[in-house]
Amino acid sequence: MVRITINGRQLEAPKGSTVLEVCRLHGIEVPTLCYDPELKPAGSCRMCVVEVKGRPTLQAACATPCENDMVVETESPAVVEARKVILELLLARHGGNCLTCEKNGNCKLQDYCYRYGVAESGFAEGGRPEYPVDDPNPFIERDYNKCVMCTLCVRACESITVARAIGVINRGHQAKIATAFDGNLADSSCVFCGQCIMVCPTGALTSKLSRGKGRAYEVKKVLTTCGYCGTGCTLE
Numbered sequence: 001m002v003r004i005t006i007n008g009r010q011l012e013a014p015k016g017s018t019v020l021e022v023c024r025l026h027g028i029e030v031p032t033l034c035y036d037p038e039l040k041p042a043g044s045c046r047m048c049v050v051e052v053k054g055r056p057t058l059q060a061a062c063a064t065p066c067e068n069d070m071v072v073e074t075e076s077p078a079v080v081e082a083r084k085v086i087l088e089l090l091l092a093r094h095g096g097n098c099l100t101c102e103k104n105g106n107c108k109l110q111d112y113c114y115r116y117g118v119a120e121s122g123f124a125e126g127g128r129p130e131y132p133v134d135d136p137n138p139f140i141e142r143d144y145n146k147c148v149m150c151t152l153c154v155r156a157c158e159s160i161t162v163a164r165a166i167g168v169i170n171r172g173h174q175a176k177i178a179t180a181f182d183g184n185l186a187d188s189s190c191v192f193c194g195q196c197i198m199v200c201p202t203g204a205l206t207s208k209l210s211r212g213k214g215r216a217y218e219v220k221k222v223l224t225t226c227g228y229c230g231t232g233c234t235l236e
């Protein structure tokens with residue numbers, strides 16, 4: 001075990017765990033967009049930045065291993081300021097439209113913008129890339145105008161489903177998630193398992209089957225048995 005102080009609380013952490021894992025273990029809320037405990041860490045969104053005493057720059061909690069006598073602040077003024085800037089940078093390419101978005105009320109980006117009081121981006125002057133929304137398949141709607149490039153969908157497709165149907169193409173502002181040769185999902189190795197929808201933190205990937213059938217806060221989750229492949233997995 002290692003000893004670590006987070007927000008003034010002295011805690012013990014299993015050796016090898018990250019700052020984020022310890023925070024979660026002790027109920028300390030740290031915002032994350034690109035982290036999923038089941039997937040390889042990417043450290044790309046930087047929403048989880050924290051201040052570590054003695055380090056000159058903010059550290060991504062999801063990618064920082066705990067060390068003995070480490071002193072961490074998760075909501076210091078510098079951290080809050082950095083998260084606001086990060087949200088503005090994300091909004092610079094996020095074509096919002098929360099009013100009609102299927103994820104309204106169940107969107108991490110929306111939650112964090114609300115939490116940190118960020119309503120618009122000061123970095124959107126150059127214009128946002130615009131992507132067509134239509135993808136001719138019966139199951140998954142892909143609206144990359146709402147994508148924050150967390151790559152959770154890519155990692156889920158790679159390591160949970162092992163379909164490897166999608167990846168990142170282009171660079172910088174033009175970077176986006178796409179199938180090989182940027183074609184339709186139906187022409188790729190996608191098996192339409194829906195894992196990408198489950199991990200997407202925004203409305204970039206949604207189910208066409210549930211479209212218009214109720215917002216997240218209007219529907220009740222129940223346990224059910226998936227009939228897709230015959231294995232009989234229990235899902236919520």
Ligand code: FES
Nearest residue numbers: 043045046048062
């Ligand atoms: Fe840590 Fe995205 S959650 S960098």
